[in-house]
Amino acid sequence: MDNFEQNLDKYAELAVRVGLNVQKDQTVVIMTPISCADFVRKVAKKAYEAGAKDVVVDWDDDEVKAIRLKHAPEATLKEYPMWRANGLEDLAKQGAAFLQIYAPNSDLLTGIDPDRVATAAKTAATAREGFLNYLRNNQVSWLMVSYPTAEWSAKVFPELDQAERIEKLWEQIFTLTRVNTEDPVSAWKQHLETLISKQHMLNDKRFKQLHMKAPGTDLYIELAHKHQWVAASSDTESGIRFVPNMPTEEVFTMPHKHGTSGTVRSTLPLSYQGSLIDGFSLTFENGKVVSATAEKGQEVLEKMLDMDEGARYLGEVALVPYDSPISNSGIIFYNTLFDENASCHLALGNSYPFTIEGGSSMSAEQLAEHGYNKSLIHVDFMVGSAEMDIDGIKEDGTREPLFRKGNWV
Structure with missing residues (x-):
């Protein structure tokens, strides 16, 4: 793909400068699947360039999550590592900015007992409620963006081979987030004005x-x-202006x-x-x-x-x-x-x-x-x-x- 690295840099810049609007001496928290590591590194660099004092990465892995849901003792699905939930809430209290990189796999849990999935989901949501309230009340800046993975691109473009799927999905993301414009930041400002008029x-x-x-x-x-x-x-x-979803x-x-x-x-x-x-x-x-x-x-x-x-x-x-x-x-x-x-x-x-x-x-x-x-x-x-x-x-x-x-x- 032509200019891919340049567009990826612009995507990271857009997330930091417009989405999160990172401030000087602010901590940035990135919640991400491990498959997005190359993009995480670019975002981290852009965050430090914007004045962040620290970038904290909260890594996750869907495959490990699926393995746990399938094989872990049922009683453990009612437990959640509170050090993780409390850590996110403490960072929110300190005014951190939160970026979630979302790369869904809608077939991940096929064949796994829905009761087990529901139990684990409720446990996690209950444990993280204090942290999530900071986001729901806009007490901190937060942003969700997406990143193509093999599993997600296969769902969207099943007729293509893997390399073509990933490239095609990136093209769509860059287009729909206005990254492929000459000045994405200005393009977003104009887009926001249109929505605000409605x-x-x-x-x-x-x-x-x-x-x-x-x-x-x-x-x-x-x-x-x-x-x-x-x-x-x-x-x-x-008073920090941010954009929680891109697109x-x-x-x-x-x-x-x-x-x-x-x-x-x-x-x-x-x-x-x-x-x-x-x-x-x-x-x-x-x-x-x-x-x-x-x-x-x-x-x-x-x-x-x-x-x-x-x-x-x-x-x-x-x-x-x-x-x-x-x-x-x-x-x-x-x-x-x-x-x-x-x-x-x-x-x-x-x-x-x-x-x-x-x-x-x-x-x-x-x-x-x-x-x-x-x-x-x-x-x-x-x-x-x-x-x-x-x-x-x-x-x-x-x-x-x-x-x-x-x-x-």
């Missing part, structure tokens, strides 16, 4: 409810009291926990905890999922919904036009970071407090009064399509069209 428009409208209509979908979503739409970039408590095409906010009713059907596969869930429909009553069916991954879907009480309620609604770069690529990435930015999507589980006015400083009781949903999970799933219509409904019942045939009106 954010302001929606906040000015003050809709009480959204109505989504498409084949298999007829869903009413009440929005949280004093909700606020958010797009692309956020600010930490100390990003969404504008999103908080649904009211008890305000969703109707049925919604997924439009893209969901890669969840090393398994694939596809062709699924959810029916809601008073905000809660009361029925769930899937063409593939039914048992995994049910285990996810049973993670805790909040897992059956929505925590996010996000609007993404069908006519957007990722959607127009025509590729299913089997990677939520990319696929959610090709489609309007919803998230089951935990809400983001910063999507209501003053939410980051509210008590748990105050958040609940506004319609906040608390859960160990936050799982985005894709519902948008070229046939999706969305209306905004105001307090007095008047409707305004927002989307027609998948795009902004």
Whole structure:
């Protein structure tokens, strides 16, 4: 691939300078599979050049994780190394920036007992809740990016040989994150301005409810009291502007926990905890999922919904036009970071407090009064399509069209 090393350097630079916006004397934490080591080294170098005082790498390996889930004594799946969870939380308390490199393998856990997978996932989520709250409240800067691996590229481009798969996936990543532009930083600033204009428009409208209509979908979503739409970039408590997802095409906010009713059907596969869930429909009553069916991954879907009480309620609604770069690529990435930015999507589980006015400083009781949903999970799933219509409904019942045939009106 022409200019590959140059583009990889630009990708690392973008992650450090725009995504995390690393500050002088800040610690940077990189959470990554070992297969991404070459990119980690580039990010570390860029972080030190940006003024970081230290780069801490939290290595992981999916294959070892799968071996443990298959062979470890069942009792140990209810244990988590608290030194690891506490260490991440301590770094968050100190104001570190966190980069997660996400390289999914949606077939990793095929054949492994879903009960064992669910037990381990719940254990990890419970142990890491204190750390994750720093991210969910935007108390620190954080970013998720992706890196091609043999397993992921094989899922996306099965018709190609391995070298071609990796090259093709890199080409897509560089294009969709605007790395292959002459000045990616400027390109991102312009992109953020476009998304923020949609954010302001929606906040000015003050809709009480959204109505989504498409084949298999007829869903009413009440929005949280004093909700606020958010797009692309956020600010930490100390005023550092960062971009948590690259790529990003969404504008999103908080649904009211008890305000969703109707049925919604997924439009893209969901890669969840090393398994694939596809062709699924959810029916809601008073905000809660009361029925769930899937063409593939039914048992995994049910285990996810049973993670805790909040897992059956929505925590996010996000609007993404069908006519957007990722959607127009025509590729299913089997990677939520990319696929959610090709489609309007919803998230089951935990809400983001910063999507209501003053939410980051509210008590748990105050958040609940506004319609906040608390859960160990936050799982985005894709519902948008070229046939999706969305209306905004105001307090007095008047409707305004927002989307027609998948795009902004």
